[in-house]
Amino acid sequence: MIILCKLKFTKFTKIEMSQLDLKIGPKIKAFRRQLGIQANKLAEQLNISPSYLALIEGGKRKIDGDLLLKACEQLKIELSDLTTKSDLNLANNISELLDDKLFEDLDILGPEIKDLVNTNPKMARALIKLGDNYKKKDHELVNKVENLSGKMIDSRKTSFPGEVVSDFIQENKNYFPKLENFANSVFEKIQTNNRTRYMSICEFLKKEYSITVKDIIPEEGKPFSKIYDKNKKELLLSDFVSLETKKLFAAAQIAQEGAINEINEYLSNFSFPSEESEKLTKVALLNYCGAAILMPYKLFHEECKKQKYDLELLQNTFATSFEQVAHRVTCLQDPKLPGIPFHMLRVDIAGNISKRFSLSGIEIPRYGGACPRWNIYSAFTTPGKIQAAVSKMSNGEKYVCIARTVEKGVGRYGKSKSMLSIGLGCEAKYAKDFVYTENLNVSDKKTEIPIGVSCRTCDRLDCSQRAFPPLHKKFDVDINSRGVSVYVTE
Numbered sequence: 001m002i003i004l005c006k007l008k009f010t011k012f013t014k015i016e017m018s019q020l021d022l023k024i025g026p027k028i029k030a031f032r033r034q035l036g037i038q039a040n041k042l043a044e045q046l047n048i049s050p051s052y053l054a055l056i057e058g059g060k061r062k063i064d065g066d067l068l069l070k071a072c073e074q075l076k077i078e079l080s081d082l083t084t085k086s087d088l089n090l091a092n093n094i095s096e097l098l099d100d101k102l103f104e105d106l107d108i109l110g111p112e113i114k115d116l117v118n119t120n121p122k123m124a125r126a127l128i129k130l131g132d133n134y135k136k137k138d139h140e141l142v143n144k145v146e147n148l149s150g151k152m153i154d155s156r157k158t159s160f161p162g163e164v165v166s167d168f169i170q171e172n173k174n175y176f177p178k179l180e181n182f183a184n185s186v187f188e189k190i191q192t193n194n195r196t197r198y199m200s201i202c203e204f205l206k207k208e209y210s211i212t213v214k215d216i217i218p219e220e221g222k223p224f225s226k227i228y229d230k231n232k233k234e235l236l237l238s239d240f241v242s243l244e245t246k247k248l249f250a251a252a253q254i255a256q257e258g259a260i261n262e263i264n265e266y267l268s269n270f271s272f273p274s275e276e277s278e279k280l281t282k283v284a285l286l287n288y289c290g291a292a293i294l295m296p297y298k299l300f301h302e303e304c305k306k307q308k309y310d311l312e313l314l315q316n317t318f319a320t321s322f323e324q325v326a327h328r329v330t331c332l333q334d335p336k337l338p339g340i341p342f343h344m345l346r347v348d349i350a351g352n353i354s355k356r357f358s359l360s361g362i363e364i365p366r367y368g369g370a371c372p373r374w375n376i377y378s379a380f381t382t383p384g385k386i387q388a389a390v391s392k393m394s395n396g397e398k399y400v401c402i403a404r405t406v407e408k409g410v411g412r413y414g415k416s417k418s419m420l421s422i423g424l425g426c427e428a429k430y431a432k433d434f435v436y437t438e439n440l441n442v443s444d445k446k447t448e449i450p451i452g453v454s455c456r457t458c459d460r461l462d463c464s465q466r467a468f469p470p471l472h473k474k475f476d477v478d479i480n481s482r483g484v485s486v487y488v489t490e
Contacts, residue, residue, distance in 0.1 A: 024068065029057035030120065031075045045074045090117050093128050129273070132163065164277035165284050166356050168270050174357055175333035176288060178262040179255070183292030186254055190293075197294065197319070198243060201250045205235065209257045213250055215239055228253065240409060244321040252290030259289050288331070294320055295328050301337055304329060308435035309340065311402075311424070312386070323406050326424050330357055340430045343399075345423045347376055360426050362391075362399050363453040371458065372465045373451045376423035379403035383419065388436040390428065392448040394460055401425035402436050 032042055043053040046067060055061040063071070072079050094113050117124045190200040202213040213235045218224055226249045227236040235253050237246045255263070263285045272278040295318050307313045314325045323346070332339025341359035347370070348354065356364045364370065370377075375387045386404045393399070401423060408418040431437040441447055452458025455468040 024063055025056040025059045025061070028063075028071055028075070031077055032057075035075060037075075042071075042074060046070055090121060090124050090128070093131075094124055128167075132273075161274065161277040161280045162354065164272060164274075165281050168281050169284065169357055171270070172266070173333045173359060174288075174331050176262075176266060176285065177334070178265070179259055179285065179289040180292055180297050180334070182255070182259040182262060183289055184296050184298075186251075186258070186293050187296040187299075198247045198250065201247060201254065201293075205250060205253060205257075209233075209254075211235055211253065211257070213237060215246070225249070228256075240412070240415075242321065242409075244319070244324060247294060247320070248287060248290045248324060250290075251293040252286040254293060255286045255289035263289070291320075291324055291328050292331070294318060294324070297332070297334065298337065300328060301332055301339055304332065304339055305433075308433060310435045311404075321406070322404060323420075323422050326422050327355075329424070330359065333359070340426045340433060342424055342426050345370070345376060347421050347423070349380055349419055349421075351377065354420075360399060361397065362393065362425065365454045365457075370454055371452045372467070373449055373463070374403075374423065375401055375449070376403040376421045379405050379421045379423075380419070386436070388440060390440055390442055390448050391425070391451045394450070394452055394458060398428035398442070398448065399425045400428055400431055400434055400437050400440070400442065 032039070039053055039057070040050045043050040046053065048067070052061065056063050069079070094117065186204070190197055190204050205211040205213060211233050215237050217239045223238070223240065224236075225238050225241050225245070228234070229236070235250065237249055241249075263282060266285060267278060267282060270281075272281070300314075300318070303314060303317055307317075309329060311322060311325050311329070314320075314329075315322050318325070320328075326344060329339060330342045330344050333341070341361075343358035343360040343362045343364065344355065345353055345357070345364055346355035351370070353365070353370065358364050374391065375389045379385075379387050383405045386402055388400070388402045391399045391401045402425065403421055403423045405419055405421050408420060409415075426434060428442050431440075431442045450460060450463075452460055452463075455466050456470060458466075459470055460466075461470075
C-alpha cells in the first residue's frame with residue numbers, strides 16, 4: 001500500500017500542497033480514534049515519540065512526506081483521505097446555520113467552522129440535524145398558530161423531507177455505480193429499437209417482468225401522473241405528461257423491479273429522520289436509475305465531451321427533457337471517467353428551491369431563498385431561453401451559471417401548466433469545456449455579476465436588491481439618508 005501511496009503523493013506539487021487547507025494532524029487523530037488505536041501505539045508504529053505525535057495531531061507540527069505515507073499505511077487509509085479539501089457543502093450549511101440570530105453573539109468565524117468540518121465532520125453533521133430539527137419545530141409551531149388564528153403569518157418554504165434527499169445525494173456526490181451498472185445492462189438490451197426507446201422500454205417491462213404499460217387520459221377531477229397496480233401488473237401513465245416523462249416513469253419501473261436490492265443497500269447506509277424522507281429518497285434513486293437507462297454513462301459522457309455540455313443538443317440526441325439532461329450531467333462522477341463537477345438547482349416562480357445539489361463548490365441556501373441576482377430567477381423573464389452569466393461570490397470564487405425555464409405537464413386546452421427554472425453551473429476554470437462560455441468573456445471583471453448566497457448571509461451592502469439586513473452586521477436606519485436599499489445608509 002505504501003508504494004501506491006507514494007505514487008499518489010507524487011501527484012501533489014509543493015504549490016498544491018501549500019494551497020490546500022490540509023489540517024492533516026487533526027485528521028490523523030480522527031482516523032486513529034475511529035479505529036480505536038491508542039496514541040502511544042501509533043507513535044510506536046511510526047517510530048516517533050508520543051509527544052511528537054501529539055504535536056502533529058494538535059496541528060502544531062507539520063508532517064513530512066515519508067511519515068505521512070507511513071501513517072496512511074498504519075491507518076489503512078488513502079492519502080486523499082488526509083489531503084482532500086474540506087466538505088464545502090457541509091461547511092456552507094454550518095455557516096448558514098450559525099448565521100441565525102440565535103448565535104449572533106458568539107462571533108464564530110469561518111476558520112473555526114473549517115476546523116470543525118476538517119477534524120470532526122460527524123459533529124458538524126450532528127449540528128445540521130439539530131438545526132433542521134429546530135427549524136422543523138419552529139415551522140410546526142408557526143403552522144399551529146396559523147391554524148388557530150386563520151391568518152398567514154409566515155411564508156416559510158423549507159421542505160424537510162426534500163432537504164434529506166438533497167443531503168443524501170450530496171453525501172454520495174450524486175453517483176451510484178451499482179445503479180449505473182444495472183442501467184447499462186438494461187440499455188444494452190433495449191437500444192436496438194426506435195430512437196425514443198419508449199416502445200422498447202414498454203416491451204422490456206412486458207417481457208422481463210410481465211408488466212403492461214397503458215397510456216390513458218385521467219378522468220375529470222382525478223388527475224395523476226402514474227399509477228402502478230401490483231395485482232394487475234399494470235403501469236398506467238397519464239397522457240397529460242410528456243413523452244419524455246413517460247419514458248422516465250417506465251424506465252424507473254424497470255429499476256423498481258430489477259434494482260431494488262441495490263437501492264435498498266444505498267438507503268441502508270444513511271440515517272433517515274423519518275419514513276417519508278426515506279421513501280422520497282427511494283423515489284429519487286428510482287428516477288436516477290431510470291435516467292441512467294435512458295442516458296447510459298459512457299455514451300452520455302462521450303456526447304457531453306463532444307457537444308461541450310450543450311444541454312439542448314444532448315436533449316435532442318437522447319430524446320429526453322431539458323431537466324432530465326441537466327440533472328444527468330451532474331451524475332458524471334465516476335473517478336475513472338469524470339465529467340465537469342456541476343451544481344444544479346430548481347426553483348418555482350415564488351423562489352421555492354425544490355432541488356439543489358452542488359459539486360462545483362458554490363453555496364446554495366438550505367434554510368431560505370437564494371440571492372435574487374442569480375440568473376435562475378431572471379430566467380423567468382425570458383421563458384424557454386437559456387441565460388448564461390459569470391457569477392462571482394463574495395469570497396472571490398467565479399462560476400459560469402446558466403438557467404432556463406421549463407414547463408411541467410401537457411394537459412388539455414385551458415389547463416394551466418407549472419413553470420420552473422433550472423440552474424446549472426461550474427467553476428470558471430472549466431469554461432473552455434462548457435459551450436455556454438463561447439459568447440462570454442470570463443476574464444472581464446465588468447461582465448461579472450456579484451452574487452451571494454442569501455440576504456441573511458451576504459455582506460454585500462452595495463446591493464440594490466437586498467431584501468433583508470445581514471444577520472452578522474448591525475445597521476442603523478437614518479430617516480434623512482438612504483443608500484441603495486433601506487438597509488444601507490451609505
